[in-house]
Amino acid sequence: MKSIRSICVFCGSNTGYDENYKKATIALADYLAVHHYRLVYGGGRLGLMGVLGNEMLDKGGDVLGVIPKVLVNEKLARIPSNKIITTVDISERKQYMLDASDAFIALPGGFGTFEEFLTMLSWSQINLHQNPLALLNVDGFYDPLVQFLKQTTEAGFAPKENLSLFVNSDNVPDLFAQLTTFQHTLPNKWTN
Numbered sequence: 001m002k003s004i005r006s007i008c009v010f011c012g013s014n015t016g017y018d019e020n021y022k023k024a025t026i027a028l029a030d031y032l033a034v035h036h037y038r039l040v041y042g043g044g045r046l047g048l049m050g051v052l053g054n055e056m057l058d059k060g061g062d063v064l065g066v067i068p069k070v071l072v073n074e075k076l077a078r079i080p081s082n083k084i085i086t087t088v089d090i091s092e093r094k095q096y097m098l099d100a101s102d103a104f105i106a107l108p109g110g111f112g113t114f115e116e117f118l119t120m121l122s123w124s125q126i127n128l129h130q131n132p133l134a135l136l137n138v139d140g141f142y143d144p145l146v147q148f149l150k151q152t153t154e155a156g157f158a159p160k161e162n163l164s165l166f167v168n169s170d171n172v173p174d175l176f177a178q179l180t181t182f183q184h185t186l187p188n189k190w191t192n
Contacts, residue, residue: 004132004179006064007032008040008101010116011048012109021108024138024172025051028107031172033061040100042093043067043084048107053079064100068093094119103132103179108141124165124184125158132182133166134175142168161187 015022025048032039039056042049043065056063057079065084072086087093094116097104106117120133135142146168153160164185167178 004037004102006038006040006101006103008097008104009052009107010104010109010113011041011052011107012113013042013044013047013049014110015047015051016108018139020139021048021141022051024136025107026055027172028052028105028136029055029061030059031176032056033059035176036062038062038064040064040066040097042112043079044071048109052107066093066096066100098123098129098131101131103134103182105134105136105175105179106142107136108138114145121166125162125186127186130184132179132184134179135166135168136172136175137168137170139170159187161185 009028011025012021029039029052033056039052039061041052041063043053044050044067045053053063053065063079063083065079066087067084068087068089070089085096087096098120104117104120106113117133117135120129120131123129124131124133135146137143137146149163152158153163167175167182169175169178
C-alpha cells in the first residue's frame with residue numbers, strides 16, 4: 001500500500017444539530033495537523049467544512065480547498081488564494097480530489113457528502129482507485145448507510161467482499177489505525 005500523506009475529507013456545509021459532529025471535526029483536524037497530513041476538502045467556509053478548514057489553519061496544517069466555480073462567490077473559507085483550486089463543476093472537483101489524495105474520510109454531512117463518498121466507493125469497486133475510504137461514524141450517524149450497503153450485498157446487487165472497500169469507526173485514532181492497514185481488494189463486481 002502506498003504511503004498516506006494527503007487525505008480528502010468530505011463533510012457537511014452545515015454543522016448539524018449534535019455538538020459531537022463539530023467536536024469530531026475538530027479532533028480530526030487536530031489529528032491531521034499534528035501528524036502532518038495535508039487536508040484536501042471542499043474549501044467552504046460554512047458548516048463542518050468551515051470548522052475543519054479553520055481548525056487546520058489555526059494549527060498550522062497544510063490545506064487545499066477544491067471548489068467548483070458555482071460556489072466560489074459566497075462559500076470560500078479564509079484559505080489563502082494559493083491554497084484554493086477552482087474547478088469547472090462538481091465532476092471535475094471529485095476527479096481533482098481523487099488525484100490529489102491518498103485516502104478519503106467522510107464526516108457527517110448531507111446529500112453532497114453522501115454523493116462524494118458513494119462516488120469514491122463506486123470508483124473503488126471498478127478499480128479506478130485503490131485508496132482507503134473511511135466513514136467517521138460519529139454517534140452512529142452512518143449506521144443506516146452501512147446497513148443499507150449490507151442490504152445491497154444481501155440482495156445480490158454487490159458482492160459481500162465490497163463491504164471491505166471502506167472502513168468504519170466512531171473515533172479518530174481507531175479510524176487511522178484501520179486506514180493505515182487497509183488493503184484494497186477487488187472482487188468480481190458482478191454476482192452470480
